[in-house]
Amino acid sequence: MSRILAILKKECLQMMRDRLTLGMVFMLPLVQLLLFGYAIQTEVKHIPTAVFDQSLSPESRDLLESFTASGYFDLTYTAKGYSEVTELIDSGKAKVGIILPPDFDRNLRRGESASVQVLVDASDNMVANSAIAIANSIGLLKSQKILIQKTHIQQLPYDIRVRPWYNPDGITAFYMVPAILGIIVTMTMVMMTSMGIVRERERGTLEQLLVTPVRSYELMIGKVVPYIALGYIQITVALLVGTLVFDVPVRGSLLELYLLTLFFITASLGFGIFISNIARTQMQAFQMSFFVMLPSIMLSGFLFPREAMPLIIQYIGNLLPLTYYLVIIRGIVLKGIGFSYLFPQVVALFVFSVVIMALSIIKFKKRIA
Numbered sequence: 001m002s003r004i005l006a007i008l009k010k011e012c013l014q015m016m017r018d019r020l021t022l023g024m025v026f027m028l029p030l031v032q033l034l035l036f037g038y039a040i041q042t043e044v045k046h047i048p049t050a051v052f053d054q055s056l057s058p059e060s061r062d063l064l065e066s067f068t069a070s071g072y073f074d075l076t077y078t079a080k081g082y083s084e085v086t087e088l089i090d091s092g093k094a095k096v097g098i099i100l101p102p103d104f105d106r107n108l109r110r111g112e113s114a115s116v117q118v119l120v121d122a123s124d125n126m127v128a129n130s131a132i133a134i135a136n137s138i139g140l141l142k143s144q145k146i147l148i149q150k151t152h153i154q155q156l157p158y159d160i161r162v163r164p165w166y167n168p169d170g171i172t173a174f175y176m177v178p179a180i181l182g183i184i185v186t187m188t189m190v191m192m193t194s195m196g197i198v199r200e201r202e203r204g205t206l207e208q209l210l211v212t213p214v215r216s217y218e219l220m221i222g223k224v225v226p227y228i229a230l231g232y233i234q235i236t237v238a239l240l241v242g243t244l245v246f247d248v249p250v251r252g253s254l255l256e257l258y259l260l261t262l263f264f265i266t267a268s269l270g271f272g273i274f275i276s277n278i279a280r281t282q283m284q285a286f287q288m289s290f291f292v293m294l295p296s297i298m299l300s301g302f303l304f305p306r307e308a309m310p311l312i313i314q315y316i317g318n319l320l321p322l323t324y325y326l327v328i329i330r331g332i333v334l335k336g337i338g339f340s341y342l343f344p345q346v347v348a349l350f351v352f353s354v355v356i357m358a359l360s361i362i363k364f365k366k367r368i369a
Helices: 001-019 019-039 058-069 080-090 104-110 125-149 172-203 216-244 254-278 282-297 313-318 319-333 341-363
Strands: 045-053 073-078 096-100 115-121 157-165
Touching: 019 073, 045 080, 045 125, 058 073, 058 096, 058 104, 058 125, 073 096, 073 254, 080 096, 080 282, 104 115, 115 125, 125 157, 125 313, 172 216, 172 282, 216 254, 216 341, 254 313, 254 319, 254 341, 282 313, 282 319, 319 341
Parallel strands: 045 073, 045 096, 115 157
Antiparallel strands: 096 115
């Protein structure tokens, strides 16, 4: 019994001396609970919406006010043409497009059905389902008010015609498989890189490199390149499985996808190397990796739509490379869009790559920490 107590005392003292591990034990559950408690929302509101109102009548403004009053649609953009609505939805700036024809008000006054076209970006299933359901409900409610007042009308005054784009059948695999590619690469680049470098430091194999004239950035390149190749292998295998098994369409350029993936891989690698510079043990590297992995899964738009998150949580999600890569891979795979639409996301990943890799190189010294 005394031996057991002695061992317990020794382990507790060692744990107390290791402040980093102790801090991770207490901070990890606290941060995750507070962060995800606010972030995880399934009710999607304030969907960015583009409007092309060709009627410009009191009737059309009344209908648009009903969309705004529901709290689900934010009429963020006023388009001057159908092509502008299409461009806003393709770029992801707007998730919904509302198009009212020139004869909208005239049809209502005649007692005829006034059609309204609602375009929905169905590449995000949860946002699309909410937008479709609420748009149809608004049309029915507005129609009921008119039918109660004018009993002679035989058809619904408001004909809401919803057109889901990119994934009209709402197939979950089309939405999830591209995102899973990003999760796989993040997990590999962050966890494997951080734990692999720390493991070499623990085993002392870095000592052999420290006595050579190899510079820090040369050592960094030698460590990074194999993981970049591994990331591309994973992307290739996952794309093959997604297309052959789940019939996920690849509507855009594969070459463009592979080129833009490089920025995401290097940004994720930078996180892994930065963690390896701070962690002293593999367990610490593993725990610190969760501060990147779990927010990436929850806050990037992988599982839950970012439109449903509070604004402060969206800002935190903007600090994660996966947030931008999901827009890129879903845009290329499902929408078939190119670099011109994805320029803001590419710039963000480039900045991530440069900043985080620069910090890692500065901190990664030719010595054993």
